[in-house]
Amino acid sequence: MSKCYINNNIRKLRFQADELTQQELADKTGVTRQTIVAIENGKYSPTLELAFRIARVFNTPLDEVFSFSENPK
C-alpha cells in the first residue's frame, strides 16, 4: 500500500451534513462511490481539483477537510 500522509474528516463532515451518503457525495463531486470510500479510508489521495470539489460540497475551507501529517496514520 502506498504511504498516505493526507488525513481527512470526510466521514465526520458527511455526518454533520445531514448524514450525506457516500453515494450522494460521489454524485456531487463526479466520482464513483468507491473513490470516496478509498479517500475516507486513506487508500487514495485525491487530486487538488477533487479535494476542492469535496470541500465545496461541505462549504468549508480545504484545510478543514484535509490535513497533512509527516507520519501516516
Added chain:
Amino acid sequence: MDNKEKQVLVSLISTVLIFGFYSLYVYNHYIAGNPAILNDFKFWGKAFLFLIPVTIVAEIIIHIVFAIINKIVTNEDMDTRSDERDKLIELKTIRISHWIFIMGFLLSMISQVIGMPPYAMFLTMIASGFISSTTSEIAKIHYYRKGV
C-alpha cells in the same frame, strides 16, 4: 468486493479463457496435424491477426453476460464510469504491462540471436502478451484493494 474489482476479475478470467481456448483451437486445427506450419510466417501472421477480433468479441460477450448475471443476483447496475482514481490505476498498470511486454519482446529477439527456430520468437511474443495482460489485471486488483 466492489464493482470495479469484479469487473477487473471478469477481465482477468476472460483473458485466460479466451487465450486458452484460442490456443487450443489453433493447436488442434492447425499445428497438431501439420507441425511444419510452425515455420510458416503466414500462419503466425494469421494467428496474431485473428486473435484481435476474437478477443474483442469474446470480451464484449463475457462482459454483457456478467452484467446481466450481476443485475439478477445483486439487483445493482454496473457502474462503468471511470474517474481520476480509475485512470491513475489504469496508467500504473499499463506501465507494468508495457515493461513485461518489452522484456518478452527482447527475449524473443534473443531467441533469434542464439539460433532458435522462428516459432520460438512468435511463441515468446504471444506468451509475453498474455503474461503482460494478466499481470496488468492482477495489479489492478491489487491497487483497488490496497490503495494507490
